[in-house]
Amino acid sequence: NVRPEYPYRPYNPTDRNHDYPKKKPYLYPEKTTTAKTTHIGVVTPSDKPDTCDTSYDAVALIRGELFIFKNRYHWRIGANGRYPGYPIEITRMWPSLPKGLTHVDAVYERPDKKIAFFVGKELYLCDSQHLVRGYPKPLTNLGLPESLEKLDAAMVWGYNGKTYFYSGTMYWKYDEDEGRVELDYPRDMSMWKGVGYNIDSVFQWKDGKTYFFKGKGFWKFNDLQMRVEHERQLPSAPMWMH
Incomplete structure (x- = not known):
């Protein structure tokens, strides 16, 4: 058997045209279980997720930067690596989202x-940091079924430039111009071979490739063969949390 090739982001330090994150030493922050003591002596546990050991609620490429969401927090990874001081609350970046936001299910940047x-x-729907007038709207406005409790993931697929929504065992193709899912959907997730059901997130990276996330790992997806490039998941943090 041929061992799957570990995916990498093509980065040439001599090529000024590349804007891929530079490889940086992988620093392990303190465990999130560490309690912090306030000035009055009250111990309060931090609810921040562990940068090096967590699953992701959503992953998205926004304005050319990588955003990773977990619980009410998010990380931001730019051309020079992970921004210092992150993760921070999602509502600090997008204050127009609900004040008591505990998590997001899926995020993507529209065309x-x-x-x-x-x-x-x-x-x-946000225009930069501001909520677009008339939002929030129910998922049923997109042509999704009333019975749907949530989406698992959403992306614009690099293979055809079309938008896809995922939930449980099913996925939908969404028409951005019409503002509704296409009529011959949903379809079974088995079309995306090797990914399985109930994914956590999916997005297209700058290399034009598709990456699916579930638990603490991910798969690189071969868009032409419609199957994962490696059957065994690879750990997410060492690859994406630079």
């Missing part, structure tokens, strides 16, 4: 550069 946040049965 018109607006950012779609899916939370439960609702869609919040």
Whole structure:
């Protein structure tokens, strides 16, 4: 058997045209279980997720930077690596999202550069950091079924430039111009061979490739063969949390 090739982001330090994150030493932050003591002596546990050991709620490429979401927090990874001080609350970057936000289910940047946040049965659409007038809207406005409790993931697929939504065992193709899912959907997730059901997130990276996330690992997906490039998941943190 041929061992699967470990995916990598093509980065040539002598090529000034590349804007891929530079390889940096992988620093392990303190465990999130560490309690912090306030000035009055009250111990409060941190609810921040562990940068080096967590699953992801959503992953998205926004304005050319990588955003990773977990619980009410997010990380931001740019051309020079992970921004210091992260993770921070999602609502600090997008204050127009609900004040008591505990998580997001799926996030993607639309072709018109607006950012779609899916939370439960609702869609919040932001233009930069501001909520677009008329939002949030129910998922049913997109042609999704009333019975759908949430989306698992959403992306614009690099293979054809079309938008896809995923939930449980099913996926939908979404028409951005019409504002509704296409009529001959949903279809079974088995079309995306090797990924399985109930994914956590999916996105297209700058290399034009598709990456599916589930638990603490990910698969690189071969868009032409419609199957994962490696059957065994690879750990997410060493690859994406630079």
